[in-house]
Amino acid sequence: MSRMILKGINLEKSYDNAVLKTKVLKGVDIELKEGEFVSIMGKSGSGKSTLLNILSSLDAPDNGELYFEGRKITHLEEEEAAKLRRESFGFVFQLPKMVRNLSIMDNILLPSVSYRKNKKELIAKAQELMKKIGIEQIADNRISQASGGQLQRAGICRALINDPKILFADEPTGALDSKTGQEVLELFSTLHAEGKSILMVTHDIQVASRADRVIFMKDGFLVGEIKPGADRKEGLKKIQEAVNSL
Incomplete structure (x- = not known):
């Protein structure tokens, strides 16, 4: 049986603005096992991206507890949280956050710059990832010379450069055309088949259907x-029925 790698208990989160306080997460319990692919679905404002940010230590809950590999990580100091993210977590966003004046290769290497590792070994690893993901031919290109699909693939390479234990993805196919989105989805399926733990927020039932489990959120619950x-056909039907009931 796979071990538990990430666990959130009774997670709560609120945000204040000038007028009112909005409770975004309302006592959420969630678990991710090693090698598991979990998708989170829900309407806009349901709390799914906030939950992803808290689970990945990009944000902290107001209440509740968060554990990674049995270690409590609920309220880490920022330096310690950054170290955890750098060493154990990988991130793929809807719009890849690239440094425009750097090459694709240099962007992929960014998460590893603070590591005391052999640069030749890091470059070799990046080249291996780029070949696997199908963008080795654009390694020296600038960001402006790459398509949206190529940039998203580069973002996946960057997320994998430090061999993270969990890959967090927030709408990774949301800004792509259907063909490119399908290609990126196949990459996630391959990573899952290779044993990577994945936690993904998505609104797309085709994307969610590739997961081991699909979790649904509504109004912070x-x-x-x-x-x-x-x-797949039966899985899509079940997901669509669940989405329609939200």
Whole structure:
């Protein structure tokens, strides 16, 4: 049986503005096992991106507890949280956050710059990742010379450069056309098949159907969960029915 790698208990989060205080997460319990692919779905404002940010230590909960590999990481000092993210977590966003005056290769290497590792070994690893993901031919290109799909693939390479234990993804196909989105989705399926733990926020049922489990959020609560199973058609049907009920 796979071990638990990430666990959130009774997570709560509120945000203040000039007028009112909005509670975004309302006592969320969630677990991720090693090698598991979990998708989180819900309407805009349901709290799914906030939950992802807290689980990945980009934000802290107001209440509740968060554990990574059995270690409590709820309220780490920022330096310690940054070290955890750098060493154990990888991030893929809807719009890849690239440094425009650097090459694709240099952007991929950015998370590893503070490591005392052999640069030749890091470059070799980046080249291996780029070849695997199909962008080795643009290693020396500037950001302005790459397509949206190529940039997202580069973002995935960058997320993997330090061999993270968990890959967090927030709408990774949301800004791509259907063909490119499908290609990126296949990459995530391959990473999952290779044993990578993945936690992904998505609004796309096609994307969610690749996961081991799909969790549904509404108004800051987890309101349901399904396992799509091996039958893709049946899995899509179950997910669509769950989405329609939100």
